[in-house]
Structures are given as structure tokens and as C-alpha cells.
Amino acid sequence: MKEKKILWIIIFNLIIIFSEILFGIISNSFALIADALHNAGDVIAIVITYIALKLGTRKTTFKYTFGFLRSEMMAAFVNTLFLSITMIYMVYEAVSRFFYPEIIEPIYMIVVGIIAVIANGISAYLLNNMNVSTHTHHEHHHEHGEDTNIKSAYLHMLSDALISVGVVTAGVFIYFFRIYYIDSILTIIFSFYILRHSYPLLKKSFLSLMDANITEISPHELDKIIKINENIIEYHDLHIYKPSSKYNFISFHIVLKNNNLILKEIEEITGKIKYNLKKYDFNHILIQVDTGTHIKNKINCELKE
Numbered sequence: 001m002k003e004k005k006i007l008w009i010i011i012f013n014l015i016i017i018f019s020e021i022l023f024g025i026i027s028n029s030f031a032l033i034a035d036a037l038h039n040a041g042d043v044i045a046i047v048i049t050y051i052a053l054k055l056g057t058r059k060t061t062f063k064y065t066f067g068f069l070r071s072e073m074m075a076a077f078v079n080t081l082f083l084s085i086t087m088i089y090m091v092y093e094a095v096s097r098f099f100y101p102e103i104i105e106p107i108y109m110i111v112v113g114i115i116a117v118i119a120n121g122i123s124a125y126l127l128n129n130m131n132v133s134t135h136t137h138h139e140h141h142h143e144h145g146e147d148t149n150i151k152s153a154y155l156h157m158l159s160d161a162l163i164s165v166g167v168v169t170a171g172v173f174i175y176f177f178r179i180y181y182i183d184s185i186l187t188i189i190f191s192f193y194i195l196r197h198s199y200p201l202l203k204k205s206f207l208s209l210m211d212a213n214i215t216e217i218s219p220h221e222l223d224k225i226i227k228i229n230e231n232i233i234e235y236h237d238l239h240i241y242k243p244s245s246k247y248n249f250i251s252f253h254i255v256l257k258n259n260n261l262i263l264k265e266i267e268e269i270t271g272k273i274k275y276n277l278k279k280y281d282f283n284h285i286l287i288q289v290d291t292g293t294h295i296k297n298k299i300n301c302e303l304k305e
Contacts, residue, residue: 005127006153007050009123012119012123013119013120016115016116016119016120016160019116020035020039024112026105029108032112034187035164035167038090038160042083042159045156049075049150052074055071069247073205073208073209076148076204076205079152080205081202083152083155083159084195087192087195090187091191093187098185101180106174106175109167113165114164114168116160120164123160124157127153127154148208152205155198211241213240215282230257231261232269233256235252235255236253237251237253237288237296239251239252247283247284248283250282250284251285251286252288253289254289255291256269256289259291273287
């Protein structure tokens with residue numbers, strides 16, 4: 001169902017691109033052509049989103065033991081990075097047009113801009129609903145978070161809609177008042193707005209690809225959970241990472257004081273740790289149990305006061 005909606009979004013945006021290029025040339029409106037180029041970049045972003053969704057449904061294999069969990073964060077990073085670069089370019093062009101405004105035909109800007117607002121608005125609405133439904137499904141399974149891949153695509157469509165609003169507004173001002181520089185001012189405002197809201201997603205997806213710990217648990221909370229049993233001397237080789245919005249991975253070794261515990265007693269200790277970690281939405285937990293001969297006096301996680 002998600003894939004079908006995204007295909008419709010791609011079709012909507014291809015219509016917008018060809019319309020804006022055609023009428024941009026006819027009306028001598030650089031704003032329409034620039035918006036068309038921006039939409040072209042967003043179609044690429046949506047295609048990446050579509051591919052990532054298809055890959056994300058594939059099962060694990062002996063070669064890809066994690067499946068394609070990374071596809072979500074990778075697509076989100078590429079999408080938001082491309083969006084940020086596009087917005088910076090839009091600001092550059094807007095500043096240039098502010099000092100050297102060109103005479104354009106505003107009627108085409110208004111008509112095509114309204115069509116673009118409607119199409120991009122529908123696209124953003126569909127993507128946002130997809131993400132809301134995904135978020136609700138996660139909460140039902142105690143897996144909080146939203147699909148960063150879909151969110152990045154939603155931001156692209158939202159930015160397109162906002163810029164199209166700017167195009168329509170600029171067209172109206174140009175038509176009635178011949179104020180050509182209003183196009184540049186609105187473009188700069190919308191570009192900075194999108195940059196501000198894209199940065200958190202860009203940062204999150206980048207840190208995920210770097211296997212950084214972006215979960216909400218603090219070092220002290222983790223220390224308290226793992227050292228819940230008096231038999232645990234220390235823990236080390238700690239690794240926490242979030243390969244996608246749906247999964248939180250954690251693995252570590254625990255060193256036990258008593259080397260004569262039976263398997264059932266050990267499983268009771270690790271079971272309690274896993275139970276508490278699941279409260280923090282960890283859904284892939286790996287614990288290796290070591291004897292006192294494996295003490296390293298480190299936990300690979302600096303505790304700060």
C-alpha cells in the first residue's frame with residue numbers, strides 16, 4: 001500500500017516538473033524553472049524512498065544477515081543532504097535575483113504555482129499519513145519512533161509546497177504591484193525554514209549510519225540496569241546502535257563473580273537485564289557471560305557526573 005501511494009506521488013511531481021519548465025520558459029520566470037529543478041531533485045528523493053521501502057521488506061539471508069535495515073537511514077540521509085544542498089543553492093540564486101531582478105509574466109507563476117501547491121500538498125499529506133500510521137503501529141508493539149525515510153520524503157514534499165506558495169504569492173505581488181524582488185525574499189525565508197527543520201533528521205540519520213548511540217538511555221541508567229545482580233562484577237565491550245527507526249540494538253559482556261552458577265541461574269540474571277532493557281525499547285539484545293578471568297576494568301562507555 002505504501003509503495004502504491006509513493007508511485008502516485010512520483011507521477012504527481014513529474015507532471016509538476018514538466019509544467020513548470022514549460023511555463024517557466026514561456027513566461028521567462030526563473031522562479032518556476034528553479035522550482036522545477038527543485039522538484040526534479042525531490043522526485044529522485046522519492047524514488048530513493050521507494051527503493052528503500054522495497055528493500056526494507058526483504059528477508060535476511062546468509063549474506064545479508066541484518067537484511068536491509070540500513071536502507072531507511074541511508075535513504076533519509078541522502079534525501080535530507082540533497083534537500084539541504086538544494087536549499088542553499090536556492091538562497092544563492094534568490095540573493096542574485098534580488099539585486100538583478102528580471103521582468104516576468106506573473107499569470108503563469110500564479111496558475112502553475114497553485115497547481116504545484118495542490119499536488120505537493122496532497123503528496124505531503126499522503127506521506128505524513130503513512131508516517132503517522134507507521135508510528136501508531138510501532139507504539140502498539142512498544143517500538144517508538146517514526147520512519148525517518150518517509151519523514152525525509154515528507155519534508156521534501158512540504159518544502160515543495162511551501163516554495164510553491166512563495167511562487168504564487170510572488171506572482172500576486174508582481175501582478176498588482178510589480179514588486180519583482182518579493183520572489184527572492186520569500187524564497188530565502190522558506191529555504192531557511194526547511195534547512196532548520198531538515199537538520200535534526202540529517203544529524204539523526206548520519207549518526208545512525210556511523211553506529212552512534214542515539215537512544216534515550218543515559219550511562220547511569222544503563223549501569224543501574226546491567227549491575228542489577230550482585231554477582232555481576234563489570235560489563236565491557238558495550239555496543240549500542242540504531243540501524244533503523246524500528247530497531248534498537250545493544251550488546252555487551254558481563255563478568256560474574258561466582259563461576260559455579262548453573263545455566264538456569266545465569267539465564268535468570270540475563271533475563272532480568274533484558275526485561276529492563278526492553279522498557280527502553282531495546283528489541284535486539286545480546287549478552288555474553290564471562291568468568292572473572294575476563295575482567296577488563298572498562299565498559300567502553302565513559303560515565304560522567
